[in-house]
Amino acid sequence: MLAFFHLQYSKMDKRVSSSEAALKGVQDSMTIMLGGFGLCGIPENCIAALVKLGVTNLTCISNNAGVDDFGLGLLLQHRQIKKMISSYVGENDEFERQMLSGELEVDLIPQGSLAARCYAGGAGIPAFYTPAGYGTEVASMKEVRYFNGKPHLLEEALTADFAIVKAWKGDWHGNLVYKGTARNFNPPMAMAGKITIAEVEELVAPGELDPNYIHTPGIFVQRIFQGEKYEKRIEQRTVRSKS
Amino acid sequence: MLAFFHLQYSKMDKRVSSSEAALKGVQDSMTIMLGGFGLCGIPENCIAALVKLGVTNLTCISNNAGVDDFGLGLLLQHRQIKKMISSYVGENDEFERQMLSGELEVDLIPQGSLAARCYAGGAGIPAFYTPAGYGTEVASMKEVRYFNGKPHLLEEALTADFAIVKAWKGDWHGNLVYKGTARNFNPPMAMAGKITIAEVEELVAPGELDPNYIHTPGIFVQRIFQGEKYEKRIEQRTVRSKS
Amino acid sequence: MLDKNGIAKRIAQELENGWYVNLGIGIPTLIANHVPPGINVTFQSENGILGMGPFPYDGEEDADLINAGKQTITALPGSSIFDSATSFAMIRGQHIQLTVLGAMEISQSGDIANWKIPGKMVKGMGGAMDLVASAENIIVAMTHTNKHGKSKLLKKCTLPLTGVSCVKRVVTNLALIDITKDGFKLIERAPGVSVEQIKESTEGNLIVQGEIPEMDI
Amino acid sequence: MLDKNGIAKRIAQELENGWYVNLGIGIPTLIANHVPPGINVTFQSENGILGMGPFPYDGEEDADLINAGKQTITALPGSSIFDSATSFAMIRGQHIQLTVLGAMEISQSGDIANWKIPGKMVKGMGGAMDLVASAENIIVAMTHTNKHGKSKLLKKCTLPLTGVSCVKRVVTNLALIDITKDGFKLIERAPGVSVEQIKESTEGNLIVQGEIPEMDI
Numbered sequence: 001m002l003a004f005f006h007l008q009y010s011k012m013d014k015r016v017s018s019s020e021a022a023l024k025g026v027q028d029s030m031t032i033m034l035g036g037f038g039l040c041g042i043p044e045n046c047i048a049a050l051v052k053l054g055v056t057n058l059t060c061i062s063n064n065a066g067v068d069d070f071g072l073g074l075l076l077q078h079r080q081i082k083k084m085i086s087s088y089v090g091e092n093d094e095f096e097r098q099m100l101s102g103e104l105e106v107d108l109i110p111q112g113s114l115a116a117r118c119y120a121g122g123a124g125i126p127a128f129y130t131p132a133g134y135g136t137e138v139a140s141m142k143e144v145r146y147f148n149g150k151p152h153l154l155e156e157a158l159t160a161d162f163a164i165v166k167a168w169k170g171d172w173h174g175n176l177v178y179k180g181t182a183r184n185f186n187p188p189m190a191m192a193g194k195i196t197i198a199e200v201e202e203l204v205a206p207g208e209l210d211p212n213y214i215h216t217p218g219i220f221v222q223r224i225f226q227g228e229k230y231e232k233r234i235e236q237r238t239v240r241s242k243s
Numbered sequence: 244m245l246a247f248f249h250l251q252y253s254k255m256d257k258r259v260s261s262s263e264a265a266l267k268g269v270q271d272s273m274t275i276m277l278g279g280f281g282l283c284g285i286p287e288n289c290i291a292a293l294v295k296l297g298v299t300n301l302t303c304i305s306n307n308a309g310v311d312d313f314g315l316g317l318l319l320q321h322r323q324i325k326k327m328i329s330s331y332v333g334e335n336d337e338f339e340r341q342m343l344s345g346e347l348e349v350d351l352i353p354q355g356s357l358a359a360r361c362y363a364g365g366a367g368i369p370a371f372y373t374p375a376g377y378g379t380e381v382a383s384m385k386e387v388r389y390f391n392g393k394p395h396l397l398e399e400a401l402t403a404d405f406a407i408v409k410a411w412k413g414d415w416h417g418n419l420v421y422k423g424t425a426r427n428f429n430p431p432m433a434m435a436g437k438i439t440i441a442e443v444e445e446l447v448a449p450g451e452l453d454p455n456y457i458h459t460p461g462i463f464v465q466r467i468f469q470g471e472k473y474e475k476r477i478e479q480r481t482v483r484s485k486s
Numbered sequence: 487m488l489d490k491n492g493i494a495k496r497i498a499q500e501l502e503n504g505w506y507v508n509l510g511i512g513i514p515t516l517i518a519n520h521v522p523p524g525i526n527v528t529f530q531s532e533n534g535i536l537g538m539g540p541f542p543y544d545g546e547e548d549a550d551l552i553n554a555g556k557q558t559i560t561a562l563p564g565s566s567i568f569d570s571a572t573s574f575a576m577i578r579g580q581h582i583q584l585t586v587l588g589a590m591e592i593s594q595s596g597d598i599a600n601w602k603i604p605g606k607m608v609k610g611m612g613g614a615m616d617l618v619a620s621a622e623n624i625i626v627a628m629t630h631t632n633k634h635g636k637s638k639l640l641k642k643c644t645l646p647l648t649g650v651s652c653v654k655r656v657v658t659n660l661a662l663i664d665i666t667k668d669g670f671k672l673i674e675r676a677p678g679v680s681v682e683q684i685k686e687s688t689e690g691n692l693i694v695q696g697e698i699p700e701m702d703i
Numbered sequence: 704m705l706d707k708n709g710i711a712k713r714i715a716q717e718l719e720n721g722w723y724v725n726l727g728i729g730i731p732t733l734i735a736n737h738v739p740p741g742i743n744v745t746f747q748s749e750n751g752i753l754g755m756g757p758f759p760y761d762g763e764e765d766a767d768l769i770n771a772g773k774q775t776i777t778a779l780p781g782s783s784i785f786d787s788a789t790s791f792a793m794i795r796g797q798h799i800q801l802t803v804l805g806a807m808e809i810s811q812s813g814d815i816a817n818w819k820i821p822g823k824m825v826k827g828m829g830g831a832m833d834l835v836a837s838a839e840n841i842i843v844a845m846t847h848t849n850k851h852g853k854s855k856l857l858k859k860c861t862l863p864l865t866g867v868s869c870v871k872r873v874v875t876n877l878a879l880i881d882i883t884k885d886g887f888k889l890i891e892r893a894p895g896v897s898v899e900q901i902k903e904s905t906e907g908n909l910i911v912q913g914e915i916p917e918m919d920i
Contacts, residue, residue, distance in 0.1 A: 011721020012743045012781070037533045037570070038556040040549065063570070090609035091556075099608060108608075111532065112574030112616030116368070119571040124795025124837055125359070126390035128371035130578065131619035135597075135650035138615065147369035147399075156390075168550075173745075173754075173781040179455060180550035180567055181534045187569040191796060206781025212422060213456045214783035215569075217753050219723050219745070219798045232549035235556040239544040254504020255526045255564070280750045280787070281773040283766065306787070333826035334773075342825060351825075354749065355791030355833030362788040367578025367620055373795065374836035378814075378867035381832065411767075416528075416537075416564040423767035423784060424751045430786040434579060449564025457566035458786075460536050462506050462528070462581045475766035478773040482761040 013172045015203065016223045019049035022197045026162055028055050029082075033118065033160040033189040034062040034072065038091070038235045041182030042071050043166040043199045045227040051078055061085040061160060063114060063185050065095045070233050076104070085158070087111035091235065110138060113155050115188050121157035122191020122220065130155055163193025166227070167216070170200035171207075174221025175214045183215065190216045199227040256415045258446065259466045262292035265440045269405055271298050272325075276361065276403040276432040277305040277315065281334070281478045284425030285314050286409040286442045288470040294321055304328040304403060306357060306428050308338045313476050319347070328401070330354035334478065353381060356398050358431050364400035365434020365463065373398055406436025409470070410459070413443035414450075417464025418457045426458065433459045442470040488659045488676045488701075493627050495520040496674075496703050497586055497657050500625065501527050508532060508577065508617060510587030511555045513627040517586060530582060532613040534573050537565025554613065574613070578620045585621035587614060589628045589653075591643045594669035594690035596653040598626065599645035611648060618649030630658035630687045637689035639663070639670055660684050662701065669693055674701045705876045705893045705918075710844050712737040713920050714803055714874050717842065718744050725749060725794065725834060727804030728772045730844040734803060747799060749830040751790050754782025771830065791830070795837045802838035804831060806845050806870075808860045811886040811907035813870040815843065816862035828865060835866030847875035847904045854906035856880070856887055877901050879918065886910055891918045 016022045023046065026032070032050075036042030050058075051074050058081050065084055066073035075081050076094050083105035089095050098104035109117070110132040120128055129152035133139050143154040165186040168179035176198055178186055190196050198216075203226040259265045266289065269275070275293075279285030293301075294317050301324050308327055309316035318324050319337050326348035332338050341347035352360070353375040363371055372395035376382050386397040408429040411422035419441055421429055433439050441459075446469040488496065494516035501507065501517075505527045509515050518529060518540075529538040531553040538553055539560035547558035561567070576582060591599040598618055601611040618624060631637055639656065656663050661684045662674040669691030672684060675698050685692055705713065711733035718724065718734075722744045726732050735746060735757075746755040748770040755770060756777035764775035778784070793799060808816040815835055818828040835841060848854055856873065873880050878901045879891040886908030889901060892915050902909055 012745060037554075038552065040533070040552050040556070086610060088610040088612035096608065100605070106608075108610045110611055110615035110619075111570070111613040112578055115570035115574050116366075119792075120371070122796045122798075123359075123792030124797060125371050125373060126393075126395055127388075128363070128368050130368060130616075132578070132616040134619060136615060136647045137602075138611075150369075152369055171781055175781065175783050178569075180548065180561075181531075181552055182550040183567060183569050184534050185570045188571040191792065191798075211752075211754070211778050211782040211784050214785075217783040217785055217789070217793070218781070219747070219753055219793055234547065234549050234558060235552070236558065237547055238541045238557040238559075239547055240541045242543050255528060280771075281769065283750070283769050283773070329827060331827040331829035339825065343822070349825075351827045353828055353832035353836075354787070354830035355795055358787035358791050359795075362575075365579045365581075366575030367580060373833075375795070375833040377836060379832060379864045380819075381828075414564055418564065418566050421786075423765065423778075424748075424769055425767040426784060426786050427751050428787045431788040434575065434581075454535075454537070454561050454565040454567050457568075460566040460568055460572070460576070461564070462530070462536055462576055477764065477766050477775060478769070479775065480764055481758045481774040481776075482764055483758045485760050 014174045014222060014224045015172050016225050018225060019045040019199065019228060022046060022223045022225050023049050023053055026053060026055055029057040030161040031059040031061065033163040033193060034060060035165040035184065035186030035189045036062065037181065037184035038064055039066065039071050039233050041166050041178065041184050041186055043164045044230060045199050046164045046197060047071065047074060050075060056080045057082045059083040059085065061158060063087050063111060065089045065092050067091050067235065068094050083107065085109060087114050115185060117155055117158040118192045119188040121159040122188065125157060127154055127156045129153065159192050159194065161194055163189045163196040165190045165196065165198050167198055167200045169202045169204060169209060170198050170224050171204050171209050173206050174198060174218030174224050175209050176216035176221065177209055177213065178215050187216050190220045195222045196220055198224045200224065201227060201230060257417045257465060257467045258415050259468050261468060262288040262442065262471060265289060265466045265468050266292050266296055269296060269298055272300040273404040274302040274304065276406040276435060277303060278408040278427065278429035278432045279305065280424065280427035281307050282309065282314050282476050284409050284427050284429055286407045287473060288442050289407045289440060290314065290317060293318060299323045300325040302326040302328065304401060306330050306354060308332045308335050310334050310478065311337050326350065328352060330357050358428060360398055360401040361431040361435045364402040365431065368400060370397055370399045372396065402435050402437065404437055406432045406439040408433045408439065408441050410441055410443045412445045412447060412452060413441050413467050414447050414452050416449050417441060417461030417467050418452050419459035419464065420452055420456065421458050430459050433463045438465045439463055441467045443467065444470060444473060487679055491516055492703065493657050493659060496662060496701055497625055497627055498522060501525050505583040506530055506581065507584045508582050512588040514586040514588060515555065530576065532573050532577065534568050534570060535561060535565060537562045574616050577616050580620055580622055582621060584623045584625065585617045586625045586627055587617065589626045589638065591638050591640055591645050592626055592653050592656055593640050593643045594665065596651045596665040597643050598648045598653050599643040600648050602646045604646065614648050618652045624653050626653050626656040628658055630660040637687055639688045639690050641690045660687055672698050674699055676701055704896055708733055709920065710874050710876060713879060713918055714842055714844055715739060718742050722800035723747055723798065724801045725799050729805040731803040731805060732772065747793065749790050749794065751785050751787060752778060752782060754779045791833050794833050797837055797839055799838060801840045801842065802834045803842045803844055804834065806843045806855065808855050808857055808862050809843055809870050809873055810857050810860045811882065813868040813882040814860050815865045815870050816860040817865050819863045821863065831865050835869045841870050843870050843873040845875055847877040854904055856905045856907050858907045877904055889915050891916055893918055
């Protein structure tokens with residue numbers, strides 16, 4: 001692996017050799033953002049590597065918490081998460097058990113506010129106003145302010161020690177392209193990591209991706225690698241018959 | 244033209260027949276956003292149609308004010324603009340004359356704040372904090388607030404009666420794709436119009452643009468047409484020789 | 487009385503040509519199956535797609551193409567894909583003409599509760615708080631009473647709120663009711679349901695003015 | 704004494720491998736021509752491109768590919784295009800390692816003025832206010848004195864400010880100077896320029912400690 005690093009001709013080449021190498025520097029008690037919606041577009045390989053690494057007391061920012069035996073559910077199983085910041089955590093019995101028993105801290109945030117707070121964190125906007133959550137539990141302790149006669153809450157930006165995202169294709173510079181609705185939270189979270197790790201299904205040389213159709217410019221990404229294996233599990237397989 | 248409208252099979256078909264038809268409802272004293280950076284990516288055909296329409300007392304929100312004889316310079320020439328909201332207005336003598344003589348009101352805004360205020364206007368964020376402009380003239384009358392020990396200004400969202408943008412390709416639903424740096428302010432402004440008009444170089448049927456690579460989803464666009472003629476003037480032609 | 491599909495069908499009659507529509511999980515999802523002929527609407531799913539089509543054919547499902555209910559879907563010609571920040575920019579920015587969602591309770595002032603039963607069920611609000619805080623046109627689709635027979639149309643919600651003063655209309659198995667400043671206003675009865683039945687099942691203030699027509703579905 | 708290209712060349716020596724760099728109009732633009740061998744940096748232009756390349760060959764210029772100075776440019780392999788909101792998200796979010804821009808005046812506390820001469824020149828601030836308010840590493844490239852021979856390194860700026868306490872370093876035709884809490888600290892002399900000359904041309908407080916080396920360019 002050392003040889004690999006010696007071969008890098010410049011820091012614009014952000015390739016690392018594996019999910020394990022990508023996680024270098026991840027420690028107990030850190031805050032980690034993870035892209036994905038349900039099990040769609042989640043960084044499967046990095047999650048597996050986090051389990052293997054065994055770091056604990058993590059604060060995880062992710063729209064969902066996976067299912068019992070896949071996605072972030074794996075980190076819950078191993079009690080590696082101290083706090084979850086999410087918008088929707090159904091479909092996960094272990095999660096519900098840990099939360100109701102008080103083992104797990106949970107901060108539930110409206111989904112749009114979660115996305116906007118990540119975007120703001122990456123965009124140098126420390127805080128903004130949104131109508132979402134006014135008059136609900138979410139508003140407690142938050143500043144209320146009226147604009148155009150309508151009440152809004154002040155929401156602060158979110159950032160993370162590491163943001164881990166999953167893309168379809170990426171190049172050595174960290175430019176990313178997502179596929180379908182696997183895009184979801186990955187682009188705003190890619191912006192908000194102090195260190196952003198991208199795992200991709202296909203890693204290509206610079207110049208192979210059309211500059212006009214990059215979803216996440218490489219400037220937001222510090223490390224990139226081609227994921228070892230993708231299961232891409234489907235949560236709700238709904239189909240119609242051809243007849 | 245009536246016949247044309249009768250042919251529309253649904254309101255998802257947002258095609259109008261011409262720049263003139265696209266401007267239906269534009270009136271004196273309205274606020275109009277116009278995409279483009281310098282002369283790159285400006286809605287040339289709609290600007291020509293605005294001159295022809297002869298509306299006056301307009302408030303125009305646009306990063307630049309064109310040059311004397313092209314872009315928004317044409318509206319200045321015809322004294323149709325009462326107020327400009329921009330970030331940079333060099334390269335335009337008539338503009339400077341009207342501003343210094345007091346004929347034209349000018350609100351100069353940091354470029355990033357301008358882009359973010361348009362985005363916020365389209366995104367239902369009534370206001371946000373940014374560090375840009377703190378300690379300068381721009382900060383006068385604006386709320387200052389510290390986040391992480393650093394001073395920020397409260398900036399409010401911008402919207403417009405009409406937003407007029409220029410794209411490379413578009414479909415009947417209003418989905419847009421831009422080319423190169425002609426993208427610039429067009430996407431955030433497309434979001435912020437009460438009515439958004441898109442003029443495109445090539446208008447195609449739904450299904451011809453790849454859904455995964457749409458820059459502006461059609462939901463933000465109310466009217467679309469293929470521009471009658473594109474000059475695409477270059478402001479600073481800089482080249483190197485092949486030898 | 488209406489079944490789930492009946493509720494969906496009645497709400498589908500409200501659709502107007504050219505609308506962008508966000509459908510919540512449950513009964514609202516069924517509305518897509520009842521769009522009246524000649525009406526073209528575009529369905530948004532808040533996980534990042536406009537122009538959502540029907541479920542894929544068996545064997546053609548794609549793990550990278552799901553809706554907010556995590557179901558595999560298809561994309562229609564003219565659809566577009568975007569990230570979560572952009573998706574909620576559309577929602578917050580009021581670019582969507584109609585939002586339909588389920589509820590556990592609504593109040594006669596238009597409050598809605600649909601995300602939490604303290605100590606029992608805590609799944610999270612997902613996108614519902616953003617949707618109800620921003621949408622100009624919100625219809626709730628739900629049963630008139632809960633499984634214990636208790637009214638879900640209340641003077642005041644008892645569960646934690648999702649949003650305040652936001653619901654404009656509710657369609658239940660019994661009736662179509664508008665939320666006005668004076669309370670629930672009965673507009674239509676479900677087929678075979680009497681005004682008396684609706685009154686009995688409504689805890690909040692029910693306004694009944696003149697003859698109440700039966701739904702035409 | 705340095706000419707414009709000399710100033711650009713000295714600043715180019717500050718570049719580190721892997722940096723993303725935003726260059727302002729004027730002298731800063733010239734830095735792209737002096738990147739030292741072995742150093743790979745990516746240039747951002749705030750109108751919406753990362754990975755800006757050299758000017759196009761004659762006849763290959765594209766009206767849809769310009770930089771923030773409105774000059775026709777090219778895009779390198781691995782470049783990316785984005786809108787103005789995203790571009791300033793990069794800038795405000797401190798994803799850019801170095802910003803170099805020109806100035807009409809700077810103060811010994813790091814204030815900068817470069818966008819307006821009241822009653823005379825009002826071109827607007829463009830992206831400069833966003834850049835100086837956010838960048839962690841700002842170098843100013845300018846002549847030490849104006850065309851009337853007056854110092855541009857002042858105790859306090861006289862022109863309307865672009866930003867406060869933000870400039871970290873300035874490279875002029877005479878010297879390389881760091882802005883410290885005590886004022887301008889002389890680090891290097893331009894070739895053939897004496898400390899005395901620099902002192903005479905600097906109105907603000909100039910700190911000279913020990914031997915001041917001549918630039919190695």
